[in-house]
Amino acid sequence: MLSLTEENYLKAIYHLSQDGSRGVSTSEIAEAMQTRAASVTDMIKKLSSKALISYEKYYGVQITRQGKTDALNVIRKHRLWETFLVHKLGFDWGDVHEVAEQLEHIQSPLLIEKLDVFLGHPSHDPHGHPIPDKHGKIKEQKKQPLSNIGKGTQGKVCSVADSSSSFLQYLDRIGIHIGSVVEVQEKQTFDGSLEVVVDGKKKTSLSREASENILIGI
Amino acid sequence: MLSLTEENYLKAIYHLSQDGSRGVSTSEIAEAMQTRAASVTDMIKKLSSKALISYEKYYGVQITRQGKTDALNVIRKHRLWETFLVHKLGFDWGDVHEVAEQLEHIQSPLLIEKLDVFLGHPSHDPHGHPIPDKHGKIKEQKKQPLSNIGKGTQGKVCSVADSSSSFLQYLDRIGIHIGSVVEVQEKQTFDGSLEVVVDGKKKTSLSREASENILIGI
DNA sequence: GAATTTTTTTAGACTAACCTAAATTATTAC
DNA sequence: GTAATAATTTAGGTTAGTCTAAAAAAATTC
Numbered sequence: 442m443l444s445l446t447e448e449n450y451l452k453a454i455y456h457l458s459q460d461g462s463r464g465v466s467t468s469e470i471a472e473a474m475q476t477r478a479a480s481v482t483d484m485i486k487k488l489s490s491k492a493l494i495s496y497e498k499y500y501g502v503q504i505t506r507q508g509k510t511d512a513l514n515v516i517r518k519h520r521l522w523e524t525f526l527v528h529k530l531g532f533d534w535g536d537v538h539e540v541a542e543q544l545e546h547i548q549s550p551l552l553i554e555k556l557d558v559f560l561g562h563p564s565h566d567p568h569g570h571p572i573p574d575k576h577g578k579i580k581e582q583k584k585q586p587l588s589n590i591g592k593g594t595q596g597k598v599c600s601v602a603d604s605s606s607s608f609l610q611y612l613d614r615i616g617i618h619i620g621s622v623v624e625v626q627e628k629q630t631f632d633g634s635l636e637v638v639v640d641g642k643k644k645t646s647l648s649r650e651a652s653e654n655i656l657i658g659i
Numbered sequence: 660m661l662s663l664t665e666e667n668y669l670k671a672i673y674h675l676s677q678d679g680s681r682g683v684s685t686s687e688i689a690e691a692m693q694t695r696a697a698s699v700t701d702m703i704k705k706l707s708s709k710a711l712i713s714y715e716k717y718y719g720v721q722i723t724r725q726g727k728t729d730a731l732n733v734i735r736k737h738r739l740w741e742t743f744l745v746h747k748l749g750f751d752w753g754d755v756h757e758v759a760e761q762l763e764h765i766q767s768p769l770l771i772e773k774l775d776v777f778l779g780h781p782s783h784d785p786h787g788h789p790i791p792d793k794h795g796k797i798k799e800q801k802k803q804p805l806s807n808i809g810k811g812t813q814g815k816v817c818s819v820a821d822s823s824s825s826f827l828q829y830l831d832r833i834g835i836h837i838g839s840v841v842e843v844q845e846k847q848t849f850d851g852s853l854e855v856v857v858d859g860k861k862k863t864s865l866s867r868e869a870s871e872n873i874l875i876g877i
Numbered sequence: 878g879a880a881t882t883t884t885t886t887t888a889g890a891c892t893a894a895c896c897t898a899a900a901t902t903a904t905t906a907c
Numbered sequence: 908g909t910a911a912t913a914a915t916t917t918a919g920g921t922t923a924g925t926c927t928a929a930a931a932a933a934a935t936t937c
Contacts, residue, residue, distance in 0.1 A: 900917070
């Protein structure tokens with residue numbers, strides 16, 4: 442069985458190997474885990490000896506099939522707990538991440554089975570992220586950042602690329618949530634900021650950075 | 660903040676200081692924690708330096724006011740989670756202990772607040788044990804073991820003194836649960852076993868040991 | 878392509894929580 | 908009250924996960 446720390450490293454490596462098809466570097470992992478490169482090297486050796494990643498000195502790591510399965514199991518738990526916190530306990534979507542970071546490490550397959558049933562087998566968490574099924578299968582939805590869509594077009598918000606509470610609270614304030622219909626009215630060339638209309642009512646301007654983190658279903 | 664291990668020691672010391680008003684000995688704690696006396700001595704020093712217990716070398720420990728508060732907070736979380744597992748997720752009452760042992764260490768006062776509301780501020784867990792409120796106050800119910808009540812009398816089961824899955828599954832099989840009305844028909848002098856009628860229907864015999872672990876409200 | 882900079886690894890040390898074995902203190906037996 | 912026994916503490920060691928500083932390798936610059 443994996444330790445809490447091993448699970449966290451594996452999850453980070455999984456996420457990092459999603460964006461960028463190259464091997465994941467020691468320093469990337471150190472950055473993601475808020476730790477030192479030397480500590481990462483130690484853990485890399487450990488996960489490598491357990492065949493969860495493959496590793497060639499000085500050339501970064503690749504996650505193995507088994508590593509991916511284990512990482513997806515942790516991600517499944519994380520997202521099911523986030524769904525529970527928002528839909529059953531009434532948490533705000535910006536306040537669930539840290540608590541779910543703890544809950545995801547509870548070891549009880551029966552608990553997760555029953556939680557999944559209790560929630561009605563949700564396919565996505567409150568941030569629009571897909572929840573892997575118990576075999577690690579993901580229903581991946583096609584999506585693109587709001588920053589990509591053209592002036593005059595509209596789309597439905599289906600996910601966010603940043604789950605930080607500050608970003609999500611900002612979205613709350615401007616009335617954007619999963620399912621909102623957003624129409625791009627203006628696009629500034631010099632800074633990439635947008636003028637958008639949310640749900641046919643509220644007009645707001647969005648920075649390029651914000652619009653890159655709002656994902657539109659295709 | 661307390662570590663997971665510190666919380667577990669503190670909880671064990673709290674429980675041990677409930678039965679028996681004497682100080683709690685190193686070996687009692689070692690037995691309860693399934694560890695060695697030398698390890699207990701180490702932890703005693705640590706908890707003592709944090710003023711959660713008071714400790715005189717070779718003479719056992721006493722829990723302090725702060726220690727009691729912290730222990731009761733862990734116990735509150737444990738019992739709220741057990742209630743959640745049984746009443747919301749449909750767990751059997753015998754299957755919740757180990758999972759709750761993990762869940763009780765999640766650090767989030769907001770989560771416990773919201774869980775308490777979601778469950779409707781329950782006063783007792785599925786084993787009939789009182790749930791301390793957020794200030795550590797307990798509604799202690801008067802109760803006595805079934806083994807104490809006289810022949811011909813009856814009483815209502817309000818709690819169990821043993822929460823092991825084997826005992827609880829046994830109670831399930833013989834139809835005894837919290838709220839059952841049990842009437843003592845016979846009492847064997849030589850081994851203390853009882854003949855009882857459960858809810859006016861089922862007649863069963865109970866060993867002395869079993870009857871000592873079934874608690875009747877007064 | 879040699880020199881510098883950056884990244885990664887190694888070496889050695891720290892802490893929390895545990896262990897065994899030995900020493901110490903308390904308790905019990907006579 | 909002394910001797911034997913039992914409980915407790917101390918001493919010293921282990922493991923997981925972390926760190927800093929130094930060494931080694933790779934990447935970049937000119």
